[in-house]
Amino acid sequence: MDGTKALYYGAVALVILIGISVVLSVISAIIGLATAVISGIVTLAVLVGIGYVAYKAGSWLLGDDDSASLDSIGTGSSSTSVDAGSSRQDRLRKQYVEGQISEAEFERRIGDELETEEIDDIDRELERER
The missing domain is CATH 1.10.287 (Helix Hairpins)
Structure with missing residues (x-):
């Protein structure tokens, strides 16, 4: 095998690895963003639920029905x-x-x-x- 072919295959392998790295980074960023959005929605829903329970408990305790x-x-x-x-x-x-x-x-x-x-x-x- 000559040196030019080895360099050519090495360059192709390097480009493929960089391409795979970029694709995996984009996929990871999308998954991270989706996880952050879902986490925010769940956190907001839990806070709203806690606020509602606190309101109802306060109304019940104070007799403000x-x-x-x-x-x-x-x-x-x-x-x-x-x-x-x-x-x-x-x-x-x-x-x-x-x-x-x-x-x-x-x-x-x-x-x-x-x-x-x-x-x-x-x-x-x-x-x-x-």
């Missing part, structure tokens, strides 16, 4: 009475469907419920005006 604040404003009680009225109507519908009450009895009771709700609404309006 959302339903309590609604009751103190005065709107919580009206929504519960509306919910109670609709649940009574649901019970009447269920009794009618199951055949426990007649159609006439159902209509009478539903009418009573609707009148009661209208009176409750009027009372709430008068109380708000005061």
